[in-house]
Every structure is written in C-alpha cells, then in structure tokens.
Amino acid sequence: MSGKPGDAGDRPLTDAERHAQGMRVRREVLGDAHVDRATASITPxxxxxxxxxxxxxWGDVWSRPGLDRRSRSVAVITSMIAHGHEEELAMHVRAGIRNGLTREEIVEIVLQSAIYSGVPAANTAFRIVREVFATLGD
Structure with a gap:
C-alpha cells in the first residue's frame, strides 16, 4: 500500500476491502479460533x-503503520484495565502474547496501570492475567 493508511494505491479502500483487511488483521491478532467463535455467534x-x-x-486503526502491534497491544491492555473491561482484557492479554509481549511485560503493564488507573483495577487485572497465563501453560 502507498499513500495514506487505508489507501490502495491512489484510492481509498472500499468498505469490502477494509472488511477483508480487517478480518485478516483480526485473525492475525486474535487467532482463528476466537474470530471463528465471534463470527459464528453473529445474529441479525x-x-x-x-x-x-x-x-x-481492525481494517482502519489496527492496520495503520504508526505503531507496531506490540505497542498497540500495550495501549489496548492499559485501556481495558482503566475502563474495567474484564472480558476484553483477557482477550487482549492473549492477543498481546500473540503480538510478542512477554508475560513479564504484561505484568509490568498491569503494575504501571495501578498508578494511573487505580489499585482495585490493577488487582482485578492481575487476577485476569493469572487466569489467562494458567490457560497458556508454560
């Protein structure tokens, strides 16, 4: 791709192209199993x-070249902690690992978030992180 993010050559992507790009990135970040479960549960x-x-x-923001996926995962994990989005936090901890974050880095993200998002939010986040780590094994 050249030009602005989302451009295909000299023209903006169509909605169908943005959807296809988004689905590709979504699968790369979250994994096929997660995306397949999400799409299977789509209702009218x-x-x-x-x-x-x-x-x-996924097709616009996660596809932009301005941040790598590891950095995007740090931002998203922090936001999920700050806003108390527990289910989404678990999903994005797993995505962060897929994007190259180490367990130690994720623990540091939660610790850093305790200062700015509050100790109760970090306490909950540590519980979720431990649960996710337990499902991944060693």
Missing part, C-alpha cells in the same frame, strides 16, 4: 456491529 442484531468493528477497529 449484532451483524452491523461486527461489520463495523472489523472495518473500523
């Missing part, structure tokens, strides 16, 4: 939302 009520997430979050 959630179809437009899932399309929006795929095109916008």
């Amino acid at each position: 009520e959630t179809a437009d939302f899932q399309d929006f997430i795929t095109r916008t979050a």
Whole structure:
C-alpha cells in the first residue's frame, strides 16, 4: 500500500476491502479460533456491529503503520484495565502474547496501570492475567 493508511494505491479502500483487511488483521491478532467463535455467534442484531468493528477497529486503526502491534497491544491492555473491561482484557492479554509481549511485560503493564488507573483495577487485572497465563501453560 502507498499513500495514506487505508489507501490502495491512489484510492481509498472500499468498505469490502477494509472488511477483508480487517478480518485478516483480526485473525492475525486474535487467532482463528476466537474470530471463528465471534463470527459464528453473529445474529441479525449484532451483524452491523461486527461489520463495523472489523472495518473500523481492525481494517482502519489496527492496520495503520504508526505503531507496531506490540505497542498497540500495550495501549489496548492499559485501556481495558482503566475502563474495567474484564472480558476484553483477557482477550487482549492473549492477543498481546500473540503480538510478542512477554508475560513479564504484561505484568509490568498491569503494575504501571495501578498508578494511573487505580489499585482495585490493577488487582482485578492481575487476577485476569493469572487466569489467562494458567490457560497458556508454560
């Protein structure tokens, strides 16, 4: 790709191209099993939302060249801790590992977040991180 992020040559990506790009990035970051479960559970009520997430979050933002995926994972994990999004935190801890973060780095992210997001948020995050790590084995 050349030009601005999201451009295909000299033209902006179509919605279909953004969706395809988003699905590719989403699978690379979250893994096929997670994406397959998410797409299998799409209902008429959630179809437009899932399309929006795929095109916008994954096809646009996660596809930008300004940050590598490790850095994006640090930002997302921190945001999930700050906002108390526990289910999403577990998913993005797993994604962070797929993106090259070490367990030690994830622990440091949670510790750093305790200062800015609060001790209770970090306490919950440490519980979730331990649970995720336990599912991954050594």
